[in-house]
Amino acid sequence: MSDDEADPELLELLRKSLGISSGPPAAPETKVLESASFICDNSIDVALDMYGTQSAAESIWSQMQQRGYSRKSWSEHELHPSKEEMGDEDRLNFIFTMDLLNFSFWTERDGDSRFAVDYKDKRWTGYWALVAALRRALEEGIEITSPHFWHNGDMTIDTIRHVFRSATDDEMPLLQERFDVMIEAGEVLCMNFESCISSLVTSADHSAPGLANILAEHFPSFRDESRFEGRKVRFLKRAQIFVADLWAAFDGQDWGDFDDIDKITMFADYRIPQILHTLGSMSYSPPLDAHIRAKREIPPGSSWEIQLRGCSIWSVESIRRQIKRKHPDAELNAILIDFFLYDAMKELEKKAQESLTASKENADVREMIPHHRTRSIWY
Numbered sequence: 001m002s003d004d005e006a007d008p009e010l011l012e013l014l015r016k017s018l019g020i021s022s023g024p025p026a027a028p029e030t031k032v033l034e035s036a037s038f039i040c041d042n043s044i045d046v047a048l049d050m051y052g053t054q055s056a057a058e059s060i061w062s063q064m065q066q067r068g069y070s071r072k073s074w075s076e077h078e079l080h081p082s083k084e085e086m087g088d089e090d091r092l093n094f095i096f097t098m099d100l101l102n103f104s105f106w107t108e109r110d111g112d113s114r115f116a117v118d119y120k121d122k123r124w125t126g127y128w129a130l131v132a133a134l135r136r137a138l139e140e141g142i143e144i145t146s147p148h149f150w151h152n153g154d155m156t157i158d159t160i161r162h163v164f165r166s167a168t169d170d171e172m173p174l175l176q177e178r179f180d181v182m183i184e185a186g187e188v189l190c191m192n193f194e195s196c197i198s199s200l201v202t203s204a205d206h207s208a209p210g211l212a213n214i215l216a217e218h219f220p221s222f223r224d225e226s227r228f229e230g231r232k233v234r235f236l237k238r239a240q241i242f243v244a245d246l247w248a249a250f251d252g253q254d255w256g257d258f259d260d261i262d263k264i265t266m267f268a269d270y271r272i273p274q275i276l277h278t279l280g281s282m283s284y285s286p287p288l289d290a291h292i293r294a295k296r297e298i299p300p301g302s303s304w305e306i307q308l309r310g311c312s313i314w315s316v317e318s319i320r321r322q323i324k325r326k327h328p329d330a331e332l333n334a335i336l337i338d339f340f341l342y343d344a345m346k347e348l349e350k351k352a353q354e355s356l357t358a359s360k361e362n363a364d365v366r367e368m369i370p371h372h373r374t375r376s377i378w379y
């Protein structure tokens with residue numbers, strides 16, 4: 001070995017001590033699926049049912065095929081922004097704002113008296129009420145999706161109260177928190193990304209988990225993490241659904257072009273656990289089951305809440321693996337299963353509502369378990 005060739009082992013030792021990695025940078029990982037597996041292995045109040053998972057996988061896959069459910073289904077929702085009506089920058093801003101605020105729409109009310117937004121001659125509730133309110137504001141000339149507007153002092157809490165005003169006397173939950181996360185996001189975007197969502201997305205260099213990690217790193221309101229059995233666990237629900245919404249809205253191209261989109265997991269919200277339980281894929285201990293049916297709140301960060309969220313992520317992963325086992329050519333990932341389950345849940349809820357109102361006395365609607373009630377900005 002010539003004098004100027006250093007000993008490779010010595011070099012490696014030096015690199016390790018200086019924390020310099022030798023090989024190519026490791027591919028970004030969110031560690032969400034790993035968290036979900038750990039939670040599921042240590043859950044005693046939520047359990048996955050193997051047979052329920054197998055039958056859920058079959059019915060989900062056959063329904064997805066019957067409906068031709070795909071990434072394009074996202075843009076078929078009448079309130080989601082299409083490329084015909086919004087330029088790329090406006091759509092980026094719209095989707096970022098939507099997923100910055102995509103949390104906690106449930107209230108103590110249900111039925112016709114719950115929080116709702118009237119828009120385009122329809123009454124929208126839940127997530128769709130958020131999307132409708134953003135559209136309504138833009139049509140009223142309020143730049144509610146612009147990071148500049150959040151940061152230049154023009155936006156006040158009264159702006160938010162006006163933008164998200166309800167058609168009933170039941171107000172959108174957490175209005176102050178929604179205002180706070182917009183102010184915070186405006187500051188972070190101004191300091192780190194020239195107030196441009198495009199700069200934020202570009203910084204991930206086409207990595208889906210990379211973009212989710214960047215959101216969690218720079219924006220506290222996207223840092224959806226907890227501790228369980230002495231370990232940090234990550235859910236990153238809104239960070240991941242932002243990536244997934246970009247991927248779907250831009251049909252896997254341009255701002256939706258990610259090399260590793262399949263590393264995104266199901267989004268741990270309060271709707272998917274409900275349908276996973278209804279499908280028999282997930283079951284609850286008697287105390288937890290009773291608590292949820294009584295519509296009692298479950299504190300954020302509590303063991304029950306973390307078990308519900310972690311087991312839901314693992315349940316959708318098990319369903320995905322089951323579908324791939326039976327149908328190796330199936331083109332699908334956790335995102336599409338999740339989106340499908342959310343849409344299916346909303347259809348179920350609508351049918352249950354209609355049959356309850358239509359024939360209250362003999363409604364044989366199997367009393368679907370309610371969704372769990374945790375109040376937080378994470379989902």
Ligand SMILES: Nc1nc2c(c(CN[C@H]3C=C[C@H](O)[C@@H]3O)cn2[C@@H]2O[C@H](COP(=O)(O)O)[C@@H](O)[C@H]2O)c(=O)[nH]1
Pocket residue numbers: 073074077102103104105106125126127128266267268269270271272338339340342343379
């Ligand atoms: N896991 C998961 N959670 C989702 C969604 C969506 C909407 N996504 C749209 C985009 C593509 C899909 O096709 C959907 O059309 C909202 N949520 C969450 O649900 C809760 C709102 O419930 P409700 O109050 O009943 O509207 C709240 O935590 C919200 O964050 C999803 O897709 N997956």
